[in-house]
Amino acid sequence: MDNALVLMEGIEKSFPGVQALSQGYLELRPGEVHALLGENGAGKSTLVKILTGIYQKDAGRIVYKGQEVEIPNPRTAQDLGISIVHQELNLMPHLTIAQNIFIGREPRKGLRFVLDEQEINAKTQQLFDMMHLKLAPRTKVADLTVAKQQMVEIAKALSFNSQVLIMDEPTAALTDTEIQDLFRIIRQLRAKGVGIVHISHRLEELRQIADRATIMRDGRYINTVQIQDVTIPQIISMMVGRTIYEATPEAPETADQNVVLEVRNLSRGRVLKDISFQLRRGEILGVAGLVGAGRTEMARAVFGADPIDSGETYVAGKKVSIKSPSDAVQHGIGYLSEDRKRYGAALGLDVEANIALSAFNKFLKYLGWVDRPKTRSTAQHFVEALAIKTPSVRQKVKNLSGGNQQKVIIGKWLTADTDVLIFDEPTRGIDVGAKSEIYKLLNDLAQQGKAIIMISSELPEILRMSHRVIVMCEGRITGELPITAATQEKIMHYATQREAYI
């Protein structure tokens, strides 16, 4: 590849317990827009974070303009002319636009210590003129909309005179007009010979903007294609066509006709739009969608953890008002967060305290005295029933493995004895063996009559566990499929179905 601007090959990267990348490969040419595609967790972000010095590769090599380079930190990447616009905004809200763009390389005047504020404002203005952006350099970033902040990030990346510009889902927060502005800028850059890596889940954007695409799956390189040579269904099948979980058992049919939970027209700002669904006794309802589709937000809204703008909730046919998690628990709804460490378990406390936590008033004697023998026996019961591997109920939860932590949290909610359980990414960060135990547990719970909502980013998990699947995209439910009709391709189709095609 003589004309490659960047060549990454044989890139390996592992994090504790996870092989994030193996044999990662990317070839970027000057003057092209190169889409990097893959499901959640396919390794796209890891790959570009290695290219921009945020992560260090374990093995492999990076060739930049024909020379092998090491990129130990973000500064080196910037100096080489490799810039990134991150998925999450990385701006300092209290500083002005210009101050943000030139952070870390402020021009100084006179003494090396004194800033030249005029110069950064002037340079920023030039940059905006070039981009045809109408923004004032002295505006504080906190006062900008998310889309404008995104533009500031892009302007910042451009200000390095980058040869390589990486955009990690730049359009996720933008409206269609803003996306057109962005694409106009991308085309200008392409014409100047800049190599652009574009990560996006919006497949329909590809035809508009991308020249080639590299597809990744499960941390591996799958293929690089010319966009005009392939169809979107072909790309989707390359993205999802994995074999590991094939021939998985069908979920047993446990759902009956009693509607336990019904949500009608739930809306919250730009995050949730008109969400309605029903959940039956003994049913596992899978909620699929890409990162940022609003699944966790939906769960949190149903659980009362976030305020809603409008919408009604019915529990067993009766309208209820859920304004806080404690309301939700009282109405029999439990939520197991995707982020166990932050919201799920009290890691510093022992198994016993965690299991008793959400239902402490079941263990209270007079004057708030805790009935310790009762908490102990309850905890012991669940340790056995859920096969939690722990030396004793006095073990601190942080010393347990991910799978066992998850079981403790399940035990906690079983103690609270709620009819509805919302599992948000129940097997995230849990190894394969423990996963199947969690699956069995979910099946058992459904069989005992619990109604379960399972949010998952892993399509095989959705297909294996659910009786029915709803698919979300950009805060809306874009599709509902009975399990018999659900396939990875169909789910991906709904998951990328944006409101207004561009």
Place this chain on the structure above:
Amino acid sequence: MAVSVPQRRLQVRADAMQTVLAFAALIVLFVVFSLASPNFLQFSNIVGILLATAVNGVLALGVTFVIITGGIDLSIGTVMTFAAVMTGLVITNWQLPVALGVLAGLGAGAFAGLINGLIIAKLKIPPFIATLGMLNVARGLALVLSDLKPVYFTDTPIFNTIAMGSLLGAIIPGFNIPNAVLILFGAAMVASVILNKTILGRYTFALGSNEEAARLSGVNVDRWKIAVYTLTGLFSGLAGVLIASRLNSAQPALGQGYELDAIAAAVIGGTSLSGGEGSILGTIIGAFIISTLTNGLRILSVPQEWQTVVTGAIVIIAVYLDIVRRRK
């Protein structure tokens, strides 16, 4: 764009709001106290207020920087004492020149700040804990080095004039404002330039606003954090020299509680404890509010204990107003 311009003006106004409110509060205090007591507005009393603000004001200037980074420094009070004792040792016990003693005080403060910074940035110990430790270390060192006894500057009368002489009085007869007040305003101007015009000030705000973003932008976050804590230490050192000069002695048992008044001054002046916001003008106004309040209540013969209660309540109200403002 048509929308975002007026939006921006509103925001700027909201940012300055706490400073404006604090200034209004200071005016109100002046009016109330001068109505309540004819003694309040007398020249000698105003000088008293100014002088009382000097030490706390200098400490507050320093701590403003670390608070803007989203950190805290609880050790400023005892580091001040440690610096005062060092100055005393150099000048009185070792009989070295006064200038060297002053440098020793400033150096001792900066050194303690440097250690704070290293502990926080390199060992990743939370600022609250690291500086709580330093609070005790500095207090202990001050006691050990002074052998539990005050160090007096009776042999070097020039040292006392650093804070208590009056350059202004020499120029304008009768206008005997002590040098300590000039030093406070000088220090405030330096602090203001550092915070608003220099690279250190820029990164002070950047760290408090979004440390991770600064790191990803290639800013050497650790180094600048250390620099900020060192600067705070330097201000504590200056406060140490000032208080030693003013009392004409280094009192090793003094210093605890000063940190809370200084932090209160910064917070009343609109420096946000969650970082990213703050101003030198606000801090100076905050420091004057505290000393005016103390002075006025004393003139009204309110017992010392009740003065403390009032200052405490004021801090809570100031922080609450700040939270309410932020929520909007």
